[in-house]
Every structure is written in C-alpha cells, then in structure tokens.
Amino acid sequence: MFTVLEFHNISSRGICWTNMPAKRFADVLDLLQAKTHIVAPTDLERYLNSQDDSERPHVMLSFDDGYEEIYTTAYPMMRERGLAGMVSTVAGYVGKRNLWDIMGGGLDHLGWHQLEELLAAGWSICSHTMTHPDLKRCTDDRLAWELEQSKQILEKRLGLEIPAVAYPFGRFNSRVLRAAQKTGYRIGFTVGAEVWKGVRGPLTTIRVPVYQIDSDPLIRAKVAPDGFHKRLDAFKNRFFNRLSLLTSFADRHRFKGIPQQF
Numbered sequence: 001m002f003t004v005l006e007f008h009n010i011s012s013r014g015i016c017w018t019n020m021p022a023k024r025f026a027d028v029l030d031l032l033q034a035k036t037h038i039v040a041p042t043d044l045e046r047y048l049n050s051q052d053d054s055e056r057p058h059v060m061l062s063f064d065d066g067y068e069e070i071y072t073t074a075y076p077m078m079r080e081r082g083l084a085g086m087v088s089t090v091a092g093y094v095g096k097r098n099l100w101d102i103m104g105g106g107l108d109h110l111g112w113h114q115l116e117e118l119l120a121a122g123w124s125i126c127s128h129t130m131t132h133p134d135l136k137r138c139t140d141d142r143l144a145w146e147l148e149q150s151k152q153i154l155e156k157r158l159g160l161e162i163p164a165v166a167y168p169f170g171r172f173n174s175r176v177l178r179a180a181q182k183t184g185y186r187i188g189f190t191v192g193a194e195v196w197k198g199v200r201g202p203l204t205t206i207r208v209p210v211y212q213i214d215s216d217p218l219i220r221a222k223v224a225p226d227g228f229h230k231r232l233d234a235f236k237n238r239f240f241n242r243l244s245l246l247t248s249f250a251d252r253h254r255f256k257g258i259p260q261q262f
C-alpha cells in the first residue's frame, strides 16, 4: 500500500485547518516513522509504477502550495530524521506573498534559493500551476498557460525536469488531463474528493490530506487499505476540499484571460 500524504503549511500562525503546528507535526512524524516506511520523493515514479504488497504501508510526504515555513519549520525537523518531501510550487508566486488564497493570505511562498536548497537535500518539486486557479474553470488558453508556463519557469530556473503537476484544489476533468499530458507531465496529483470520476493512472494520483485535527488512529487509517475509518476520513476530506473552493470562487474574475503581471 503506497499513499501520498498531503500537508499544507507547518505553522502555528493563523487558524486555518490546513495549518499544522510544529509540535503536532513532530508527533505525526513520530507516528509515521513508527508505523510506515517513508519513501524518498525522488522514488515517486518507482512506487507509482510498481505494485507494493509489503505489509508495512509506504508513504510519501507532500506539502501543498509551498509556503516559506516548509523551509524554516518542516525542513529542519525532517532533515534531523533523514526525511525529505515534495513541495507543490505555485510558480508565479515563488518568493512572493500569497495573494491568491483567501484563507492563507499574507503568508510568504518559498523563494528560489530555498527551493534549490530543498532540492539539494533530496526533496522534489512539482508544479502547482502559475496562479492556483480551478483549472476546470479556465479557458483553453489560460489552462495551457497555467500548465506550460509553470513547468517551463521551474525547469529553467531550477535546472531539472518537472514531471509532475498538482491540480489546484485537486480539480480536473478530461480536458485538464489532456492538456497536462500534452504539456509533458507524466504525473498529476489530485485529492480523494475527486476519485469518483473513476479515472485511474499516474495523471490522477491521489494525495490524502492530513489536517491538524486528525487523530493518530485516523492518520493510521489514511495509510491503511480500505476500511470504515478510511471512508469516514475521505468523507471529511471531501467536505474540507469543498470549503477550500471558496478561494476559487473568490478568484473567479482572474480566470478569464492570461494575467499580465506574471
């Protein structure tokens, strides 16, 4: 069983449910190290393409949106334990203040030097588009720009291939998948809330969110094969995912054309 877990910011600032205070994050890492095998993000494709039937669950840690506290807080904690993770990077906002998230407004995103240092330490980076829109609502031009421009900027600036994209809010449809494939992405990350679409493959790889309110037994259920608690968790995650879409509704006016400021 291989599960990609999705954290957001590791921080005590703000009250948003997607923040996880450092102390709770340490407890979650303790739990995961005791009960699972945490794989290096650079091994992602190997795990996605192989059938993992070992008894101990395998997990990969990912961090959505790429906030600066991933570098200042999560990175030292994980380095101490010999762990690395993957950051979904909103390419148009590297080193800039968050203006696109009504819940996370005011936070700074990771800068280029921080991303380079994470990469040197064995972390990986995937595209999280240019401006974090709901891709399903974008025009064809905007969709292509969000996918292509973010891949190009990250590859050029960081000097490596970016094979994966995380769809903002996990939202995709067949048009988004076709565009991602055409852009050259081999992996696409969604969230459990979107699994009902029944599409399976590397371009619809599910990330399972971990929230600060999640109990230890619930976190164990997230990485276990199917079961009652896992389904309960998926239901709750779907609710939170829909709440996060408020950001997308607030952003509606920015979907129409390609923004000039990037």
Ligand SMILES: [Zn+2]
Pocket: 064, 065, 128, 132, 168, 169
């Ligand atoms: Zn995001």
